[in-house]
Amino acid sequence: MKKLVNSLLAASVIVSALLGDSSIEATKVSSNIDTINCKDDIWKSADFSKVTLYPQTTIKFNDKKANEINAKNKAIVAEIAAVYNNSKIAFMIKWPDGTQSIQQNDKTDTYSDGFAIQFASNYSNPKKLPYIGMGSEGREVVVHLQKETSKTYEPNGNGNVAYQVNPNQTDLFGKDLEKYNDLVKTLGTRDYERTFVSEGFRSMSEIKDGSSKSFARIAYTGDGWKGTLSRPLKDEYLNLNSAVIPVAFAVWDGDKLGRNGLKYLSAWTAVELEGKPGSDALLSALYSDVKGDAKRGKDIATANCSACHQLTSRDAANLMGPSLTNIGGYSTIDYLKESLMNPSAVVVPGYNRNAHSNYAWYNIDNGKRVSSMPGFDWMSAQEIDDIVAYLKTLKVEVENAQ
Numbered sequence: 001m002k003k004l005v006n007s008l009l010a011a012s013v014i015v016s017a018l019l020g021d022s023s024i025e026a027t028k029v030s031s032n033i034d035t036i037n038c039k040d041d042i043w044k045s046a047d048f049s050k051v052t053l054y055p056q057t058t059i060k061f062n063d064k065k066a067n068e069i070n071a072k073n074k075a076i077v078a079e080i081a082a083v084y085n086n087s088k089i090a091f092m093i094k095w096p097d098g099t100q101s102i103q104q105n106d107k108t109d110t111y112s113d114g115f116a117i118q119f120a121s122n123y124s125n126p127k128k129l130p131y132i133g134m135g136s137e138g139r140e141v142v143v144h145l146q147k148e149t150s151k152t153y154e155p156n157g158n159g160n161v162a163y164q165v166n167p168n169q170t171d172l173f174g175k176d177l178e179k180y181n182d183l184v185k186t187l188g189t190r191d192y193e194r195t196f197v198s199e200g201f202r203s204m205s206e207i208k209d210g211s212s213k214s215f216a217r218i219a220y221t222g223d224g225w226k227g228t229l230s231r232p233l234k235d236e237y238l239n240l241n242s243a244v245i246p247v248a249f250a251v252w253d254g255d256k257l258g259r260n261g262l263k264y265l266s267a268w269t270a271v272e273l274e275g276k277p278g279s280d281a282l283l284s285a286l287y288s289d290v291k292g293d294a295k296r297g298k299d300i301a302t303a304n305c306s307a308c309h310q311l312t313s314r315d316a317a318n319l320m321g322p323s324l325t326n327i328g329g330y331s332t333i334d335y336l337k338e339s340l341m342n343p344s345a346v347v348v349p350g351y352n353r354n355a356h357s358n359y360a361w362y363n364i365d366n367g368k369r370v371s372s373m374p375g376f377d378w379m380s381a382q383e384i385d386d387i388v389a390y391l392k393t394l395k396v397e398v399e400n401a402q
């Protein structure tokens, strides 16, 4: 935050940044953080920032029960810190959750609590960051995902045969069952830990070749979770050696049947690495105040956008386009502007096109996705600013506000 206050002079910018989420100042350390977990003393001297995670409401989930449970979700505030040394960067995320949910590997209807940390592969242009929900075509992200799962017998240690032995099999009794349970204890896989590169939902590929050497842990504390991730500052997919990097955070609540897109999501958040090269243009891109007038923007949006978009939770759901009810929580000003002026620059994939052919959010032209949203580049700059100011107000209130 220090740097932000120094580098941005406009008073309004500073005020809005202080009221909303702020950047995260990573602490430089000299010790080894390769296998850091939440108990490490390093976190005592780290600087925790509050980051708000909004319910991702882009797509109506295809699960009636889950939709009902999550209909009134508020945003939650996580506390996040980062430390780095010469080769690694590590994060700790603490978030409130009254129930510990662990997926049972032998059941299909239980879901885990968990977290993900997302990095932009290319962040040289802060106005064109990847789509916050798993990246977008040509704008790749790297996502580290960590969930707590029950242990499964996994004899070869590859992490890919979690389902080969059913722990409930009925032909094991007495001593055999004990023996089996002991085996699970010693050979059981650790928690679900995966790294993906993604250019959009449904185009994720897991990094399995060992080239991404990350280490993640998750621990329940009684009223919430602490998750940690350590990863290289630089590897084949990412170079995080920069004064300011964009990072986004997500958490799942298994008790609320959360999985996949049913999660809580932050906006791109700036993490500052003192002493690294690069400009702080990203800070002003992420924390500048809106220029427009939200009240005027509301009128323009109601007239031009509500035929396809649900704007607030009081409006009926509208399948013609993404729900914008939390768009102000997890989107940047530049993303919103781009969405209006040039809808096909980032295309939100939408529903399964085969199942919901009436609601295709895009068409494919010469192999490229073309949004079915009309561009609003004919509007005046003032009107665009006003709409963006209004969109930034669209977000639910915060659950654990202090």
Ligand code: HEC
Residues within 6 Å of the ligand: 058, 300, 301, 304, 305, 306, 307, 308, 309, 320, 321, 322, 323, 324, 327, 336, 339, 340, 343, 344, 346, 347, 348, 349, 350, 360, 361, 362, 371, 372, 373, 374, 376, 387, 391
């Ligand atoms: C004809 C229907 C239609 C109209 C009218 C329309 N949109 Fe869209 N909009 C879409 C569709 C479909 C998408 C998803 C595909 C894409 O990303 O372009 C979308 C995407 C968006 C996104 C990105 C959402 C996200 O989750 O990232 C924003 C922001 C947006 N629209 C804002 C607006 C605003 C503001 C207006 C009015 C000025 C508007 N739209 C008018 C159909 C529409």
